[in-house]
Amino acid sequence: MIANCLNRLRVSIVFGTLFLCLSCVSQAPASWILRDIQSLDANIMNTVQWIKIEKSNLKFLNKSIKKKLNFFRKTNFLVFQKIEIEINSIEKNIKNIEASLTKQKKLARKVKKRPKLKIFDTYDNTNTKRLPLLGGKKEIGLKKSKSKTVLKILESLEKNSSLIIVNQKSYNSSLNNLIKLFKKEKYDLVFIREEVEEYKYTIKELIIQRKQQNIHLEKLILKLNDALLVSKKSSYTLNLLDISQNIENYNSIMDKFENFVNNLVDIGGKECRGLVYLKKIGHKKDYQKKYEMGIADYKTTLSEIPKLISSI
Incomplete structure (x- = not known):
């Protein structure tokens, strides 16, 4: 169980980096440069x-x-x-x-x-x-x-x-x-592909912040390893395990949201029965509402992790 907890923490550290790589799609060039x-x-x-x-x-x-x-x-x-x-x-x-x-x-x-x-x-x-x-x-x-x-x-x-x-x-x-x-x-003409690219740009900034927290997560893992060598049942070790579990839960929330954004073109397209649609200004589709709630939760979660680590 403890080993699984440590492994999941390590996995969560690299997940944000994976999202950044997956979302870096090639764009059509502004002009052709012909060298060969x-x-x-x-x-x-x-x-x-x-x-x-x-x-x-x-x-x-x-x-x-x-x-x-x-x-x-x-x-x-x-x-x-x-x-x-x-x-x-x-x-x-x-x-x-x-x-x-x-x-x-x-x-x-x-x-x-x-x-x-x-x-x-x-x-x-x-x-x-x-x-x-x-x-x-x-x-x-x-x-x-x-x-x-x-x-x-x-x-x-x-x-x-x-x-x-x-x-x-x-x-x-x-x-x-x-x-x-x-x-x-009074209508919005929405192109889901372009809309999702804007969403991805927003979350990329947050993923960078998440990535910057990796050094603190690594330190937590080292502290937990050291504590386990001394005692598996001390209050200090149990506190570290509790904090690690909370961070694991937070990372799971962020991982799921990043995965949601990565698949948002398909999700939005399925809901709207196409990748371009017309809607009344002010009206929001379910995928848009879920994104807005998810990005707010992501920001809150991201701010909670440093607080947990600093409490050790």
């Missing part, structure tokens, strides 16, 4: 993932606003038109990004089939012509001796990359406009 074929592949993969997520969001979006859109068509045609404009823009942006991405994939295959072309050169300050990639901030050293074929490929990579970024920005702009339109009509 590997960086091109990475940007292509990021964009593929971006399209996959946003097409999924679009599917849920169209489903969630269908009834309200029909309502506005009958009662407020101006609002209906504004919403339609943004939806059409979003759909167009995704199609444009897919088209540019298809071209990038073809170019990537071409570069791989012809390695002797040496498309990507190491940047050289001397005797080079600079070809900016995206926004004029990221550059590739391009030697003057490069062939027209290489120049054409690089220029195409630049053009396609720029179009992808421009359309992603336009997509985000239309999405924000859509959210604002519904907010004016």
Whole structure:
């Protein structure tokens, strides 16, 4: 029993670190940086993932606003038109990004089939012509001796990359406009994936604080080990065991909440029957209420552990 108590304390110490690792998901880059074929592949993969997520969001979006859109068509045609404009823009942006991405994939295959072309050169300050990639901030050293074929490929990579970024920005702009339109009509348009990312950011800050307490938990374990060697039934040892049990219970509460947040996209999606939904401003879903209660309990629990340890 005592050994189990010690082991569970050690497990709780590393759990918060695990959450931090699991929640560090890759985000689509603000701009493409092309240094070699590997960086091109990475940007292509990021964009593929971006399209996959946003097409999924679009599917849920169209489903969630269908009834309200029909309502506005009958009662407020101006609002209906504004919403339609943004939806059409979003759909167009995704199609444009897919088209540019298809071209990038073809170019990537071409570069791989012809390695002797040496498309990507190491940047050289001397005797080079600079070809900016995206926004004029990221550059590739391009030697003057490069062939027209290489120049054409690089220029195409630049053009396609720029179009992808421009359309992603336009997509985000239309999405924000859509959210604002519904907010004016007293509705919240909720994207669960994005909402949960904000939740995760909040809890990450608390997990850092929890991790900082690990040194104190390790000291408690050492004290408990020493006390057990002297006597298993002394009041001091029993007090340490009692404190350890309380801390174990607290850690269990925090572990469960971290696990809840890690699975919140699935939980929220199941409750709302989709990962995008429309709700009246002020109304909260069950998963949102549970998160708010859980984060409050987490903060309280986190503050109680140092008090217990300092009481020894």
